[in-house]
Amino acid sequence: MADVYLQVIAHYFAKPGNGDALVKPLTELAAATRAEPGNLYYEFFRSPLDPEHFVIMEQYSHADGLAVHRETEHFQRIGVGIIIPLLERREVSSHLVSGDTA
Protein backbone atom coordinates (compact mmCIF):
# COMPACT_ATOMS: atom_id res chain seq x y z
CA MET A 1 0.00 0.00 0.00
CA ALA A 2 1.33 3.44 -0.92
CA ASP A 3 2.70 5.53 1.97
CA VAL A 4 0.23 7.39 4.15
CA TYR A 5 0.97 11.07 4.75
CA LEU A 6 -0.74 14.09 6.31
CA GLN A 7 -2.06 16.42 3.57
CA VAL A 8 -2.55 19.97 4.86
CA ILE A 9 -4.34 22.65 2.87
CA ALA A 10 -4.16 26.08 4.46
CA HIS A 11 -6.09 28.95 2.92
CA TYR A 12 -4.79 32.31 4.14
CA PHE A 13 -6.81 35.46 3.51
CA ALA A 14 -4.77 38.65 4.00
CA LYS A 15 -6.31 41.85 5.30
CA PRO A 16 -7.01 44.21 2.38
CA GLY A 17 -3.73 45.46 0.89
CA ASN A 18 -1.53 43.02 2.83
CA GLY A 19 -1.15 40.36 0.12
CA ASP A 20 2.22 41.54 -1.20
CA ALA A 21 3.62 41.70 2.35
CA LEU A 22 3.01 37.94 2.78
CA VAL A 23 5.32 36.75 0.01
CA LYS A 24 8.67 37.35 1.76
CA PRO A 25 7.78 35.79 5.16
CA LEU A 26 6.04 32.85 3.43
CA THR A 27 9.18 32.27 1.36
CA GLU A 28 11.29 32.25 4.53
CA LEU A 29 8.82 30.01 6.39
CA ALA A 30 8.73 27.61 3.42
CA ALA A 31 12.51 27.16 3.41
CA ALA A 32 12.65 26.58 7.17
CA THR A 33 9.69 24.17 7.13
CA ARG A 34 11.15 22.02 4.33
CA ALA A 35 14.10 21.40 6.64
CA GLU A 36 11.86 19.84 9.30
CA PRO A 37 12.45 16.05 9.53
CA GLY A 38 8.74 15.27 9.16
CA ASN A 39 8.05 17.60 6.24
CA LEU A 40 7.56 16.08 2.77
CA TYR A 41 6.26 19.13 0.89
CA TYR A 42 5.62 22.84 1.47
CA GLU A 43 4.68 25.28 -1.27
CA PHE A 44 2.56 28.41 -1.23
CA PHE A 45 0.44 29.84 -4.04
CA ARG A 46 -1.55 33.00 -4.66
CA SER A 47 -4.83 33.52 -6.47
CA PRO A 48 -4.32 35.53 -9.69
CA LEU A 49 -7.92 36.79 -9.29
CA ASP A 50 -7.79 37.67 -5.56
CA PRO A 51 -4.30 38.87 -4.50
CA GLU A 52 -5.19 38.55 -0.80
CA HIS A 53 -5.97 34.82 -1.10
CA PHE A 54 -3.07 32.40 -0.64
CA VAL A 55 -3.08 28.63 -0.26
CA ILE A 56 -0.29 26.66 1.35
CA MET A 57 0.08 23.00 0.42
CA GLU A 58 1.89 20.95 3.03
CA GLN A 59 2.63 17.26 3.51
CA TYR A 60 4.02 15.56 6.59
CA SER A 61 5.17 11.96 7.02
CA HIS A 62 3.30 11.59 10.34
CA ALA A 63 -0.17 12.43 11.65
CA ASP A 64 1.32 14.85 14.20
CA GLY A 65 3.50 16.61 11.62
CA LEU A 66 1.37 19.77 11.59
CA ALA A 67 1.31 19.97 15.40
CA VAL A 68 5.09 19.55 15.50
CA HIS A 69 5.47 22.20 12.78
CA ARG A 70 3.41 24.69 14.77
CA GLU A 71 5.71 24.28 17.79
CA THR A 72 8.88 25.06 15.85
CA GLU A 73 10.87 28.25 16.48
CA HIS A 74 10.48 29.35 12.87
CA PHE A 75 6.68 28.91 12.85
CA GLN A 76 6.38 30.86 16.09
CA ARG A 77 8.74 33.61 14.89
CA ILE A 78 7.52 33.93 11.27
CA GLY A 79 4.05 32.34 11.26
CA VAL A 80 2.68 33.63 14.54
CA GLY A 81 4.87 36.70 14.76
CA ILE A 82 4.75 38.10 11.20
CA ILE A 83 2.24 36.31 8.96
CA ILE A 84 -0.83 35.78 11.12
CA PRO A 85 -1.09 39.47 12.15
CA LEU A 86 -1.33 40.28 8.39
CA LEU A 87 -4.30 37.96 7.95
CA GLU A 88 -8.05 38.44 8.15
CA ARG A 89 -8.68 34.70 8.53
CA ARG A 90 -7.34 31.19 7.94
CA GLU A 91 -9.08 27.98 6.82
CA VAL A 92 -6.86 24.96 7.48
CA SER A 93 -7.88 21.37 6.72
CA SER A 94 -5.74 18.27 7.13
CA HIS A 95 -6.33 14.68 6.15
CA LEU A 96 -4.34 11.48 6.36
CA VAL A 97 -4.23 10.24 2.79
CA SER A 98 -2.42 7.46 0.96
CA GLY A 99 -0.53 7.75 -2.28
CA ASP A 100 2.73 9.07 -3.63
CA THR A 101 3.80 12.44 -2.40
CA ALA A 102 3.13 15.28 -4.86
Place this chain on the structure above:
Amino acid sequence: MADVYLQVIAHYFAKPGNGDALVKPLTELAAATRAEPGNLYYEFFRSPLDPEHFVIMEQYSHADGLAVHRETEHFQRIGVGIIIPLLERREVSSHLVSGDTA
Protein backbone atom coordinates in the same frame (compact mmCIF):
# COMPACT_ATOMS: atom_id res chain seq x y z
CA MET B 1 -20.08 12.04 10.44
CA ALA B 2 -19.05 15.05 8.38
CA ASP B 3 -19.76 14.81 4.63
CA VAL B 4 -17.32 12.88 2.48
CA TYR B 5 -16.12 14.63 -0.67
CA LEU B 6 -13.51 14.10 -3.39
CA GLN B 7 -10.55 16.43 -2.84
CA VAL B 8 -8.58 17.00 -6.05
CA ILE B 9 -5.20 18.74 -6.13
CA ALA B 10 -3.93 19.39 -9.64
CA HIS B 11 -0.45 20.81 -10.12
CA TYR B 12 -0.05 22.29 -13.61
CA PHE B 13 3.42 23.19 -14.87
CA ALA B 14 3.33 25.48 -17.92
CA LYS B 15 5.93 25.30 -20.65
CA PRO B 16 8.48 28.12 -20.14
CA GLY B 17 6.88 31.50 -20.82
CA ASN B 18 3.31 30.13 -20.98
CA GLY B 19 2.26 30.92 -17.40
CA ASP B 20 0.48 34.20 -18.17
CA ALA B 21 -1.45 32.55 -21.00
CA LEU B 22 -3.06 30.11 -18.54
CA VAL B 23 -4.88 32.67 -16.41
CA LYS B 24 -7.71 33.51 -18.83
CA PRO B 25 -8.66 29.94 -19.83
CA LEU B 26 -8.37 28.79 -16.19
CA THR B 27 -10.71 31.62 -15.17
CA GLU B 28 -13.21 30.52 -17.82
CA LEU B 29 -12.86 26.83 -16.89
CA ALA B 30 -13.32 27.67 -13.20
CA ALA B 31 -16.61 29.46 -13.81
CA ALA B 32 -17.98 26.64 -15.98
CA THR B 33 -16.84 23.94 -13.53
CA ARG B 34 -18.46 25.60 -10.52
CA ALA B 35 -21.78 25.27 -12.37
CA GLU B 36 -21.43 21.47 -12.53
CA PRO B 37 -23.98 19.80 -10.20
CA GLY B 38 -21.29 17.70 -8.48
CA ASN B 39 -18.77 20.49 -7.96
CA LEU B 40 -18.32 21.91 -4.45
CA TYR B 41 -15.18 24.02 -4.98
CA TYR B 42 -12.85 25.06 -7.79
CA GLU B 43 -10.11 27.67 -7.41
CA PHE B 44 -6.72 28.03 -9.08
CA PHE B 45 -3.57 29.56 -7.68
CA ARG B 46 -0.12 30.48 -8.96
CA SER B 47 3.26 30.26 -7.29
CA PRO B 48 4.71 33.73 -6.65
CA LEU B 49 8.18 32.16 -6.90
CA ASP B 50 7.62 30.07 -10.05
CA PRO B 51 5.17 31.76 -12.47
CA GLU B 52 4.82 28.55 -14.51
CA HIS B 53 3.54 26.54 -11.53
CA PHE B 54 -0.20 26.58 -10.88
CA VAL B 55 -2.28 24.49 -8.49
CA ILE B 56 -6.00 23.88 -8.91
CA MET B 57 -8.00 22.96 -5.83
CA GLU B 58 -11.20 21.10 -6.61
CA GLN B 59 -13.88 19.37 -4.53
CA TYR B 60 -16.67 17.13 -5.78
CA SER B 61 -19.62 15.70 -3.86
CA HIS B 62 -19.13 12.22 -5.36
CA ALA B 63 -16.20 9.89 -5.97
CA ASP B 64 -16.77 10.05 -9.74
CA GLY B 65 -16.95 13.86 -9.79
CA LEU B 66 -13.54 14.29 -11.42
CA ALA B 67 -14.33 11.71 -14.10
CA VAL B 68 -17.65 13.43 -14.83
CA HIS B 69 -15.87 16.81 -14.92
CA ARG B 70 -13.38 15.54 -17.49
CA GLU B 71 -16.22 14.47 -19.81
CA THR B 72 -17.89 17.88 -19.85
CA GLU B 73 -17.99 20.00 -22.97
CA HIS B 74 -16.17 22.87 -21.20
CA PHE B 75 -13.31 20.66 -19.96
CA GLN B 76 -12.86 19.18 -23.41
CA ARG B 77 -13.01 22.62 -25.10
CA ILE B 78 -10.95 24.63 -22.58
CA GLY B 79 -8.98 22.03 -20.61
CA VAL B 80 -8.01 19.66 -23.38
CA GLY B 81 -8.21 22.16 -26.22
CA ILE B 82 -6.48 25.22 -24.75
CA ILE B 83 -4.83 24.60 -21.36
CA ILE B 84 -3.16 21.21 -21.69
CA PRO B 85 -1.25 22.15 -24.89
CA LEU B 86 0.31 25.02 -22.86
CA LEU B 87 1.60 22.64 -20.21
CA GLU B 88 4.85 20.74 -19.76
CA ARG B 89 3.28 18.34 -17.25
CA ARG B 90 0.49 17.75 -14.75
CA GLU B 91 0.47 16.07 -11.33
CA VAL B 92 -3.08 15.31 -10.22
CA SER B 93 -3.97 13.56 -6.95
CA SER B 94 -7.45 12.90 -5.62
CA HIS B 95 -8.63 11.54 -2.30
CA LEU B 96 -12.00 10.90 -0.71
CA VAL B 97 -11.87 12.84 2.54
CA SER B 98 -14.35 13.72 5.24
CA GLY B 99 -14.90 17.12 6.76
CA ASP B 100 -16.60 20.40 5.94
CA THR B 101 -15.99 21.76 2.49
CA ALA B 102 -13.39 24.53 2.34
